[in-house]
Amino acid sequence: MRINQGFETWNHPYLFQQLEDILKNFSEEERSEVISLGIGDPDLPTPSAIRAAMSREHLTSYHGYPCVEGRIELRTALAEYYDRRFSVQTDPAEFLIGPGAKTDLFDLPAVFSNPGDSVIILDPAYPVYCDSATFRGLRIHFLNGTPQNEYRPALTDPARQDPSIAILFVCYPNNPTGAVATPEYLQQIIAFALSKQAVIIHDIAYADFTPGNTPSSGFSIFSLPGAEECAIEIGSFSKPFSMTGDRISWVLIKNTRMRTLWRRYRSNRDSGVSEFDQAGAIAALTDPDVLSAVRENMETYGRRARILQSGLAKLGLAPSGLSNTPYAWFKSPFPDSRFSTEFILKHARVLFTPGSGFGPGGEGFLRATIFKPESVISEAIVRMERIVPRLT
Numbered sequence: 001m002r003i004n005q006g007f008e009t010w011n012h013p014y015l016f017q018q019l020e021d022i023l024k025n026f027s028e029e030e031r032s033e034v035i036s037l038g039i040g041d042p043d044l045p046t047p048s049a050i051r052a053a054m055s056r057e058h059l060t061s062y063h064g065y066p067c068v069e070g071r072i073e074l075r076t077a078l079a080e081y082y083d084r085r086f087s088v089q090t091d092p093a094e095f096l097i098g099p100g101a102k103t104d105l106f107d108l109p110a111v112f113s114n115p116g117d118s119v120i121i122l123d124p125a126y127p128v129y130c131d132s133a134t135f136r137g138l139r140i141h142f143l144n145g146t147p148q149n150e151y152r153p154a155l156t157d158p159a160r161q162d163p164s165i166a167i168l169f170v171c172y173p174n175n176p177t178g179a180v181a182t183p184e185y186l187q188q189i190i191a192f193a194l195s196k197q198a199v200i201i202h203d204i205a206y207a208d209f210t211p212g213n214t215p216s217s218g219f220s221i222f223s224l225p226g227a228e229e230c231a232i233e234i235g236s237f238s239k240p241f242s243m244t245g246d247r248i249s250w251v252l253i254k255n256t257r258m259r260t261l262w263r264r265y266r267s268n269r270d271s272g273v274s275e276f277d278q279a280g281a282i283a284a285l286t287d288p289d290v291l292s293a294v295r296e297n298m299e300t301y302g303r304r305a306r307i308l309q310s311g312l313a314k315l316g317l318a319p320s321g322l323s324n325t326p327y328a329w330f331k332s333p334f335p336d337s338r339f340s341t342e343f344i345l346k347h348a349r350v351l352f353t354p355g356s357g358f359g360p361g362g363e364g365f366l367r368a369t370i371f372k373p374e375s376v377i378s379e380a381i382v383r384m385e386r387i388v389p390r391l392t
């Protein structure tokens with residue numbers, strides 16, 4: 001048997017598998033006591049107008065294989081959304097509907113790199129960038145994001161001097177840190193990508209996740225000059241619309257050659273995204289009832305975010321994030337984030353995500369989500385208060 005060598009260099013199991021492994025040592029009863037603020041899966045319901053649109057689609061006709069780029073109505077709705085939301089002009093033909101951002105992100109390097117090339121990852125980062133690079137035999141330059149550089153790390157010399165940079169993975173608003181980009185920063189990234197003839201994969205999965213309905217600081221990379229030649233933007237319906245189970249995303253590529261290549265790959269990789277999910281996504285972007293349901297959900301998330309923010313601050317763990325993402329990002333009580341996670345789980349029965357699961361730059365930090373009711377988040381804070389004396 002010949003096994004992908006990525007398994008040898010890939011030294012961490014998938015982040016959420018890691019959390020499962022930690023929980024494995026718990027009895028059934030102990031597990032039932034755990035408050036998990038670990039995984040980023042929205043708990044508030046999918047707006048009913050989205051569900052109704054999906055059901056209608058299901059009941060009214062037979063569907064064969066969908067077309068691989070997605071329905072024209074959905075791509076038109078996306079073009080209108082880009083105009084309304086980002087003041088970016090697009091053509092519906094520039095979008096490809098995908099089966100979830102995770103799948104798109106994992107697969108894009110298959111088209112835009114070759115084994116032995118390098119990628120740049122702004123670290124800490126959503127683990128899929130690293131995993132995809134590893135399985136494709138790509139070398140990784142991590143750019144170290146810190147609170148001091150506001151998680152907008154400078155390009156390092158080794159990255160600048162590397163002649164084989166193929167891809168830069170960039171995500172703002174950022175999971176896990178909640179950091180946002182500035183146009184000046186992304187402009188530097190674009191200039192660098194152009195100088196290397198590399199591709200930027202810009203992940204905006206959280207651009208519309210706004211706890212408390214505060215205006216989002218997320219923006220499209222295509223609002224900046226030069227992006228048209230080198231950027232790919234990935235968006236997802238998962239988080240703002242509570243559609244993680246429906247598996248639907250979009251990939252926006254303005255460069256015709258790049259888009260043609262991605263379309264060709266997609267037409268071999270899969271057979272498009274289900275018509276039901278696409279009907280739901282059209283409702284998500286066009287139905288006014290969805291807009292008000294999302295605003296209501298964001299109000300709820302805002303209240304939760306305030307509880308988590310002030311609770312962690314009281315514990316001396318003042319977090320960043322929470323205004324542009326559903327995540328609080330804060331220093332772990334002990335330098336080793338996995339040890340801290342296990343310690344807190346054992347003594348407080350609260351589960352956070354260890355920062356090390358997001359790459360070397362995440363070590364020393366923990367991530368908490370707001371995907372639990374207010375009372376549960378408050379209870380997590382109370383439990384944490386009880387163990388404070390043991391956290392030093």
Ligand code: PLP
Nearest residue numbers: 100101102126175205236238249
């Ligand atoms: N991008 C980021 C930064 C994420 O955090 C996630 C999920 O947590 C995704 C993409 C995946 O989105 P999807 O549900 O569309 O696969």
